[in-house]
Amino acid sequence: MTIFETAERHHNTDAADPIDSAQVTPLDGGEGQAEARRFSLRIQPGLVLACLVLALVVLWAILPGVFTVYDPVQGLPGQHLRPPSAAHLLGTDSLGRDLYARIVYGSVHSLSGALAAVGIALVVGTTLGVLAGSLGGRLETAIMRLVDVMLSIPDLLLSLSIVVLLGFGTVNAAIAVGITLIAKFARLVRSEVVTVRRSDYVEAAFGSGGTFFKVLWRHILPNSLTSVIAFAALQAGWAILQLSTLGFLGYGAPPPTPEWGLLIAEGRNYIATAWWLTAAPGIVVVLVVISINRISRAIGSVNR
Secondary structure, three states: OOOHHHHHHHHHHHHHHHHHHHHHHHHHHHHHHHHHHHHHHOOOOOHHHHHHHHHHHHHEEEEEEEEOOOOOOOOOOOOOOOOOOOOOOOOOOOOOOOHHHHHHHHHHHHHHHHHHHHHHEEEEHHHHHHHHHHHHHHHHHHHHHHHHHHHHHHHHHHHHHHEEEEEEEEEEEEEEEHHHHHHHHHHHHHHHHHHHOOOHHHHHHOOOOOOHHHHHHHHHHHHHHHHHHHHHHHHHHHHHHHHHHHHHOOOOOOOOOOOOOHHHHHHHHHHOOOOOOHHHHHHHHHHHHHHHHHHHHHHHHHHH
């Protein structure tokens, strides 16, 4: 067999291989891998536990009266600083108020504040990121310099400064936390938009006569916001932690509002004799933040 016959035989074999691989690869490398990722998410105990914890807290916020019969504000006579028992699952505070009831009703303020903060940051940050990434030029430079300035300031310091300007309260604290998150969303969205903007299919859409807003709405935005979903979930946990910190420092909801950070602050005066006043709300905050972080990681892995 000559070298030309051998080369021709190899050429015919190689030419047939792409056909076979094209018939198999999409199932194994595309849909198969995506299905494997979804299946792996379903069997992860940590993810299931995180979803259960978050679902319970959401139910607390939606239907607090179903989970407790006690008033979160009115105390019970003669029930001051009672330890955890069958009557009071997490004990009572210095005014005889059921701690479990205050934690359950506190989920309303913590979750609603976190959702409001993330919503503000998502809308404003996404708008700034899209404008910077799609238009470019001096507008992009101005927006990103503003983002750099905001990111150079510590989050807690920026939140405290905004709360002092706006005034104390749950709503103002949520606005302050939302403003601190705007720069993070703007930077992420701008990076995603720039990457998608340089893709071949976007250039082809412009080349086929598509207008800027049409291409932006149909191609750039849908492909840029996939990673933003996981990031928003992650920042929701951070917002709860930040709101609890503001409440602990006295910049959040005023007493006797059952807010998680305020509960921890009120219990620290009795930590030697009534440790549950600080431990119970602190553990709830930690579990909720960890659960949200775990779920956000799962969302991010599916998007990849």
